[in-house]
Amino acid sequence: MKFIIRLLVTAAVAFILAQILPGVHVDTYTTAIWFAVVLGLLNVFLRPFLIIFTLPLTLLTFGLFLFIINTITVLLASDWVRGFKIDSFGWGLLFSLMLTFITSALFREEERQQKDQ
Numbered sequence: 001m002k003f004i005i006r007l008l009v010t011a012a013v014a015f016i017l018a019q020i021l022p023g024v025h026v027d028t029y030t031t032a033i034w035f036a037v038v039l040g041l042l043n044v045f046l047r048p049f050l051i052i053f054t055l056p057l058t059l060l061t062f063g064l065f066l067f068i069i070n071t072i073t074v075l076l077a078s079d080w081v082r083g084f085k086i087d088s089f090g091w092g093l094l095f096s097l098m099l100t101f102i103t104s105a106l107f108r109e110e111e112r113q114q115k116d117q
């Protein structure tokens with residue numbers, strides 16, 4: 001159940017960000033849900049390999065290259081989902097940063113509330 005809630009929250013944040021950012025386009029909320037599913041799968045299966053292969057570069061940039069890896073996974077997900085389009089790498093970077101920060105803040109607050117109960 002927690003996975004489905006996280007998926008729906010990620011889709012909602014992606015949909016709202018697409019309404020705000022002019023370089024990100026989403027047709028429907030259903031498309032945003034599919035985007036969240038594909039992004040989740042890429043984060044589980046592809047992202048660890050990208051992190052391992054780019055570890056020297058990540059260490060050299062003090063971890064900042066992880067933002068590029070996040071952007072790559074977001075751009076791949078947008079390429080694989082029909083109806084979800086990101087115009088450029090710059091918009092993908094901004095979108096991935098905002099998506100990461102907003103969802104992590106929401107999930108952190110959720111975990112904090114669960115600990116208090």
